[in-house]
Amino acid sequence: MNLLIDMGNTRLKWGITTGGQIITGQSLLNTRINRHELIELWKGIRPPRRLAVSCVSANRLLELVQSVAFELWLDVDVILVKPQAQAFGVINAYQQPEKLGVDRWLSLVAVWQQFHQPACIVDCGTAITVDLIDADGRHQGGLISPGLTLMKKSLGQGTEALPVSEASYAFGLANFTEAAIYNGTLTAAIGLIEHVLAKHPENTQLILTGGDAELIAGQLGVASIVDPDVVLRGLLCVLEGHA
Numbered sequence: 744m745n746l747l748i749d750m751g752n753t754r755l756k757w758g759i760t761t762g763g764q765i766i767t768g769q770s771l772l773n774t775r776i777n778r779h780e781l782i783e784l785w786k787g788i789r790p791p792r793r794l795a796v797s798c799v800s801a802n803r804l805l806e807l808v809q810s811v812a813f814e815l816w817l818d819v820d821v822i823l824v825k826p827q828a829q830a831f832g833v834i835n836a837y838q839q840p841e842k843l844g845v846d847r848w849l850s851l852v853a854v855w856q857q858f859h860q861p862a863c864i865v866d867c868g869t870a871i872t873v874d875l876i877d878a879d880g881r882h883q884g885g886l887i888s889p890g891l892t893l894m895k896k897s898l899g900q901g902t903e904a905l906p907v908s909e910a911s912y913a914f915g916l917a918n919f920t921e922a923a924i925y926n927g928t929l930t931a932a933i934g935l936i937e938h939v940l941a942k943h944p945e946n947t948q949l950i951l952t953g954g955d956a957e958l959i960a961g962q963l964g965v966a967s968i969v970d971p972d973v974v975l976r977g978l979l980c981v982l983e984g985h986a
């Protein structure tokens with residue numbers, strides 16, 4: 744058995760793998776990560792042979808995860824995955840390939856392995872990232888924008904009068920502030936994705952992942968697949984390539 748861990752800027756997502764299948768566990772908010780919580784999360788699982796980690800979050804959290812892993816499973820093999828210039832059939836478009844977020848790299852790897860066709864991968868997490876890959880596995884580059892919560896928080900922080908609300912409202916033009924912010928930020932995300940897709944081939948497969956994927960997919964004017972486990976599947980590709 745192996746353990747896969749995807750550490751984003753908001754949440755830690757994880758799953759165990761047996762025979763090429765991923766069984767996901769309950770995600771954990773970064774604000775709740777501590778030694779006790781991690782031990783509670785993993786003390787009941789069978790000791791993994793290998794642990795593959797993707798981390799774009801704080802080093803402090805990564806070190807804590809590694810330390811808990813060695814405490815629970817003395818001789819576990821920890822693989823800290825890094826973005827590469829070219830691997831698993833994917834060619835990284837970045838001028839400095841090591842600077843591409845490893846979560847973005849792993850999404851490209853997973854989507855390429857699954858579809859082998861042009862694809863647009865949108866991670867609707869803390870940030871919204873958009874990455875394009877062509878029919879030959881060449882990453883075309885990508886975009887980074889604030890995620891929905893970050894957009895709302897920045898309005899709250901950068902203005903005198905705007906409140907920060909976590910509530911949901913009907914989609915469309917609004918006639919009060921909270922709904923106007925909710926819909927303005929959601930429309931920004933939708934516009935970003937639809938704009939990118941309009942400029943790419945019609946057969947481009949659109950895949951959404953991340954905490955806001957369902958919400959954003961629900962308002963998109965184009966067909967999409969929501970897959971919460973893309974980064975974990977990228978980690979699995981790396982482990983399988985590693986075996």
Ligand SMILES: Nc1ncnc2c1ncn2[C@@H]1O[C@H](COP(=O)(O)OP(=O)(O)O)[C@@H](O)[C@H]1O
Pocket residue numbers: 750751752753754755772867868869870890891892893952953954955
């Ligand atoms: N219960 C929740 N707690 C925190 N964020 C949530 C929750 N439900 C949805 N979200 C949204 O999901 C986003 C984070 O997505 P996630 O995939 O966890 O991000 P990351 O990969 O950056 O850790 C938040 O910015 C927020 O808009």
Ligand SMILES: CC(C)(COP(=O)(O)O)[C@@H](O)C(=O)NCCC(=O)O
Pocket residue numbers: 751752753799842843844845846847866868869870871872887
């Ligand atoms: C863009 C990101 C912050 C997204 O992280 P997330 O929203 O998934 O937590 C992360 O992929 C990252 O730190 N990237 C490095 C810079 C880059 O990809 O260009």
Ligand SMILES: [K+]
Pocket residue numbers: 751846866868953974
């Ligand atoms: K992510």
